Amino acid sequence: MTLDITFSKTTKKKAEALVLGVYEKRALAFPQGALEENLHSLAARMMEKSRNFKGKPGQSLVSLMPEGEAYDYLVLIGLGDGAKLDALEAEKAGGRLSALLTDKSIKSAEFIVDDALENKARVAASFGVGARLRSYSFEIYKSEKKDDEKVQKPEKLNICVSADKEAGKLFKREADVMKGVFLARDFVNEPPNVLYPYAYANRILEALKPLGVEIEILDDKKLLKHGFGALMAVGQGSAHPPCLVVMRWNGLERESMDAPLALVGKGVTFDTGGVSLKPGLGMDEMKMDMGGSAAVVGTMMALAQRKAQVDVVGVVGLVENMLSDRAYRPADILKSYSGKTIEVLNTDAEGRLVLADALSYVQKLYKPKAIIDLATLTGAMIVALGHELCGTFANNDDLWAELQEASKITGEKLWRMPLEEEFKKEMESETADLQNIAKSGRNAGACTAAGFLWHFIEGDTPWAHLDIAGTAWIKKDRETTPKFGTGFGVRLLDRWIADHYE
Numbered sequence: 002m003t004l005d006i007t008f009s010k011t012t013k014k015k016a017e018a019l020v021l022g023v024y025e026k027r028a029l030a031f032p033q034g035a036l037e038e039n040l041h042s043l044a045a046r047m048m049e050k051s052r053n054f055k056g057k058p059g060q061s062l063v064s065l066m067p068e069g070e071a072y073d074y075l076v077l078i079g080l081g082d083g084a085k086l087d088a089l090e091a092e093k094a095g096g097r098l099s100a101l102l103t104d105k106s107i108k109s110a111e112f113i114v115d116d117a118l119e120n121k122a123r124v125a126a127s128f129g130v131g132a133r134l135r136s137y138s139f140e141i142y143k144s145e146k147k148d149d150e151k152v153q154k155p156e157k158l159n160i161c162v163s164a165d166k167e168a169g170k171l172f173k174r175e176a177d178v179m180k181g182v183f184l185a186r187d188f189v190n191e192p193p194n195v196l197y198p199y200a201y202a203n204r205i206l207e208a209l210k211p212l213g214v215e216i217e218i219l220d221d222k223k224l225l226k227h228g229f230g231a232l233m234a235v236g237q238g239s240a241h242p243p244c245l246v247v248m249r250w251n252g253l254e255r256e257s258m259d260a261p262l263a264l265v266g267k268g269v270t271f272d273t274g275g276v277s278l279k280p281g282l283g284m285d286e287m288k289m290d291m292g293g294s295a296a297v298v299g300t301m302m303a304l305a306q307r308k309a310q311v312d313v314v315g316v317v318g319l320v321e322n323m324l325s326d327r328a329y330r331p332a333d334i335l336k337s338y339s340g341k342t343i344e345v346l347n348t349d350a351e352g353r354l355v356l357a358d359a360l361s362y363v364q365k366l367y368k369p370k371a372i373i374d375l376a377t378l379t380g381a382m383i384v385a386l387g388h389e390l391c392g393t394f395a396n397n398d399d400l401w402a403e404l405q406e407a408s409k410i411t412g413e414k415l416w417r418m419p420l421e422e423e424f425k426k427e428m429e430s431e432t433a434d435l436q437n438i439a440k441s442g443r444n445a446g447a448c449t450a451a452g453f454l455w456h457f458i459e460g461d462t463p464w465a466h467l468d469i470a471g472t473a474w475i476k477k478d479r480e481t482t483p484k485f486g487t488g489f490g491v492r493l494l495d496r497w498i499a500d501h502y503e
C-alpha cells in the first residue's frame with residue numbers, strides 16, 4: 002500500500018498531524034493569518050524553544066498538541082531557501098516527510114503549501130510525488146506481524162494549496178508514471194527463485210496486457226531457431242530456459258508501427274558469473290541484474306497508463322546465468338543474431354551477449370528512429386561513478402542533449418561517457434569477429450563494454466547505452482527512494498519521450 006495523496010483548497014482538519022513548512026532563518030512558509038492564532042503561536046514557540054532547528058532541508062520538529070485541538074500533532078519541516086524551492090526540492094521534502102511520518106507512526110497528515118510561491122501548484126504536486134515515491138515498500142515475503150509490533154505506515158496525505166485543481170492534474174500524470182516505477186522496483190526486489198525468465202515474462206504479460214500493450218514472448222525454441230546464438234548461450238547452463246519479451250505500445254494507433262522508438266533491457270534474472278564464477282560475498286545482489294529490463298517494462302507501463310501518443314517497442318532478453326554441465330564456457334565461439342561471431346573469454350561478461358542479440362533483433366524488425374538500452378552491465382561503471390550518476394554512452398549529440406534535459410527534470414542523474422573507435426577495436430578477436438572482454442583487460446571496463454555493444458548498432462541510428470549497474474540498486478534510503486530496487490530510468494525515459502516524441 003502506498004500513500005494516498007489528495008489536494009484541497011483549505012485544511013480539512015481530519016488528519017492526525019498538521020505539517021507546516023519552515024524556510025531557512027525560521028520563517029514559516031506561509032503568511033500570518035493563514036492559520037488559526039493558536040496554531041501559529043504554537044509553531045512559533047516550537048521554533049523558539051529548539052536551538053538547532055533552523056528550517057534547513059532535513060530538519061524537523063514534532064510536537065503533541067493539547068487535547069481538544071483539531072490535530073494530535075504539529076509537525077514543522079525545514080524547506081531551506083524558499084527562492085530555491087523547485088520541483089526537485091519539493092519532491093525531496095515530500096519524501097522526507099513520508100519517512101518522518103513512518104518513523105513517528107503518524108498515519109495521516111495535512112501539509113500547507115506556501116500560497117505566495119509562484120510555482121505553488123508544481124511545488125504541491127511534486128511534494129506529493131516525493132512523498133509517494135518514498136512510501137514504497139516491498140514486504141510480501143514478511144510474515145504478518147501482531148498489530149502492536151507492526152510499523153505503522155502513513156496512509157493519507159492531504160496537501161492544501163489554492164491551486165488545488167492544477168496541482169491535482171500535475172500529480173495525476175506523475176501517479177501514472179509512478180505505477181511504472183513501482184513495478185520496476187518490485188521486479189528488481191523479487192528473489193531469483195521466483196523471478197526466473199519465464200515467470201518474469203508472465204508477470205510482464207499480466208501487468209501490461211490489460212493496459213493495451215501488445216506482448217509477444219519468443220520462447221527458447223523460437224530463439225534457437227531464429228539464431229539468437231549469443232543470448233541462448235548465456236542461458237544454456239540454467240534449468241530455466243531464456244526468453245525474449247517484445248512489448249509494443251502503439252499509441253499513434255496506426256496500422257503498423259513506422260520507425261518507433263526502441264527500448265532494450267538486460268534481463269539477467271540472476272548472474273552467478275557462470276563458469277567464470279563470481280566470488281560468494283555479495284553475490285545475492287546479482288538478483289538485480291535484470292534492472293535494465295525492469296526499467297523498460299516500467300516505462301512501457303507508464304506510457305500505457307497515461308496513454309502516451311507515441312509508438313514505442315520494448316525488448317527485454319530474460320536469461321539466468323548459471324553454471325552446470327551444460328553451461329557455456331570460456332573459449333566457446335558463438336554465432337550472434339547479427340551473424341557476427343563472438344569468442345567467449347569470460348562467461349561473466351554475459352549482459353553484452355544478451356543485449357547484442359536483442360539490439361540486432363529490434364533493428365531488423367522495427368527499424369527504430371532511436372534506440373536506448375539500459376543494463377546493469379559493468380562493475381567498472383560503479384568504480385567510475387558510484388551510485389548517484391548513471392554513465393551514458395551516446396553516438397548522437399542531439400539524443401544525448403534530450404536525455405540530459407529529461408534527467409535535469411526527473412533528478413535521475415546522467416553523466417556522458419566516451420564512445421571511441423579504440424574501445425571498439427579492443428573487442429576484436431583473433432579467432433572470431435569479436436570477443437566478449439577487452440584485449441587489454443579491466444581498464445575502462447564500462448567503455449569497452451559499450452564499445453562491444455556499438456558493434457551491433459547499424460549505421461548511424463541514434464543510440465544511447467545507459468549502464469545502470471550503480472543506480473538500479475542502492476543499500477541506503479534516499480529522500481524519494483527507499484533502499485534496494487530504485488526503478489531508475491522509468492521517469493527519465495517517460496520524460497524523454499513526452500518532451501521530444503509526443
Ligand code: BES
Pocket residue numbers: 272274290347349350351352377378379380381383438439446470471
Ligand atoms: N552484472 C555484472 C555487472 C554488475 C556488477 C552489475 C556489480 C551490478 C553490480 C556483469 O554481468 C558483470 O559481471 N560484468 C563483469 C564484466 C567483466 C567480466 C568484463 C564485471 O563488471 O566484472
Ligand code: MN
Pocket residue numbers: 272274348349350351352
Ligand atoms: Mn556477469
Ligand code: ZN
Pocket residue numbers: 269272290349351352377378
Ligand atoms: Zn550481469
